Amino acid sequence: AKTLGQAEMWFGAGRGASSAVVVLFGSGVGACVVMDPLGPGRALEWGHLTVRVRGRRCRCGAQGCLEAYAGAEALLARWREAGGRPPAGADEETALAAMLAAAYPAGAGADGAGPSGAAPPGAGPVPDAVALAVLDETAEYLGAGLADLINLFQPERILVGGWAGLQLGGRFLARVAAYARAYALRHPGGRTEIALGTLGPEAVTVGAGLLPLVDFFAQGGRRPERAPSIPAPAWQTALRDRVST
Template identity: 50%
Template sequence: MAERGKRTVRDLRRGNRAALLRHLYFEGPLSRQELGRDTGLSAGSISNVVGELIADGMVEEAGAVESDGGRPRILLQVAAGHGYVVGVDVGETRVRVELFDLALTERSSADLPLSDSGHDVDHVVRLALEGIETVVREAGIDDSEVLGVGIGVPGIVEQGDNAPGAGDGIVVHGQTIGWDAVPLGRLLRAGTRLPLFIDNGAKTLGQAEMWFGAGRGSGNVVIALIGSGVGACVVTNGKPYHGASSSAGEWGHTTLRVGGRTCRCGSRGCLEAYVGAEALIGRWPSAPEGVSEETGLALLLAAGDTDPEAGALLAEAAEYLGAGIADLINLFNPHRIVIGGWAGLLLGPRLLPGVREVAAAYSLHHPCAQTSIELGRLGPDAVTVGAATLPLARFLDTGGERAVRIPPQEGHVGLDGVRNRIARAIR
């Protein structure tokens, strides 16, 4: 038996596979020589590990390049078709589900409106399961090819002690949507045997922007999600900061005005009550009735130059957002602050100049001079992409190991029987 804390040959092999797989994924295509140069592994180790990864179908050849005086160098890349990942965004008005290959190219998708049931737990779970089943079927693949399902949700996500991907012990505290210690992992497990990974939606957005978007290349970033509500993902030294109980990043519920407007969380003066889409539209006297929040916010922006009340509301939002960003600068000293989320991307082009000006006025000069404030680059569906990176991250970090897959035994009932199981689990 290996001594505790001592690395075994198996650990070493797994670490080498993970190092090569991650580097190829983010920097490839690369040759064996470039992999050795970049990772510091010996030529023998590179040859052995690459041979294993090719034999396992995780890595494939991607052409060749000329070398100086020798044979052409064969380029390698992660095989996009080796497996698939699913991303689920439990949003404010819908549940969006997308299935991607390993290159995060979308293969199928489903949009399921929350309708009048809102964020009723039973309703959300059934929509998520329906969406997962739909995208797998429409992509024409077997669910054994799916490495896992990542789910981004509003609220605080308390991770369980089960094996990664099992999902059973994951609990969600979503104060603004009425979720109090909802055993979401267990409820979803009643209807699927696929590996489950669940995290806060702002954190999944943050991971997507760090991997592929405006956060790439920097280790200290804050990615803000602005939609109906407001959240943030704080990244320090390249890793998302979760805090003692995974509630770090609830930036929208920091107090900007003592005794101010009532927030959806029940407190007063929260940033969300001044810059969230729901709050902005709710305070616009000319807001049309019966339209979606996206339409309402677009109309508010369009009226900003002709309607004095709309213009004043947008100017105030820029001031509060700038002050909130100044707090982030003073607290975390990031290299970048990235504004994302569907409302953030919609508001950004108009508000960003004012936001930068206010942030500079309210923050300490030295850290502010080192911080850029910019818009996200991945569009309004970045939460779904980020959710899909949850199972993908585990796949890369383990050198291609498959996550826990619950066998179809008692307890796996599929969609047809999930309603009763959900009802029992809630009780």
């Protein structure tokens, strides 16, 4: 999360922002808060924020964590529990792609159904109602989690990255943003832009490569000064020689 935030602030969607929270949405969820665009970000255990009292058991051992509902691992588990059928033996990326294809089949309308909830004649493939319902519930949990970030830090931007966040894409993020603004305080919620990161799946690697530069600039562009070496006193040298023999 920290290296993703560094990359997006320097070269991606965070450029020009005075403050931002960069969300890493992968198998789990995490975040990095950046209050100084040139300084290092601070990683947050955002995925272990409680969003439901006595809720689902999280892999950390607690109940009701955001990550128990919103990470790709939990999202796919909830789809399976609701009757969805992820491809047998598929990894998380493949399974999530299958879920999205079921919820938003190619050729379906923007919402996939007519006003009555049924697909109109000739509308093309019918979206999987189970997958859509799980995705919408996930969007609400994520939106509530983003609202907490907005209320706590009042960032100029919230950027969503990570392989799962990028795969879910703009259509899903628009629903998340709507829920976030509904749950957040009106003033900071109206001032925070919510968008996808722009550096793609390699953003974390880019951020890791920036860490030496961040440290260099934090020291004012100077090499760290070494303390002058002072010869050890004669008694200390003699004592060390005696112990060694």
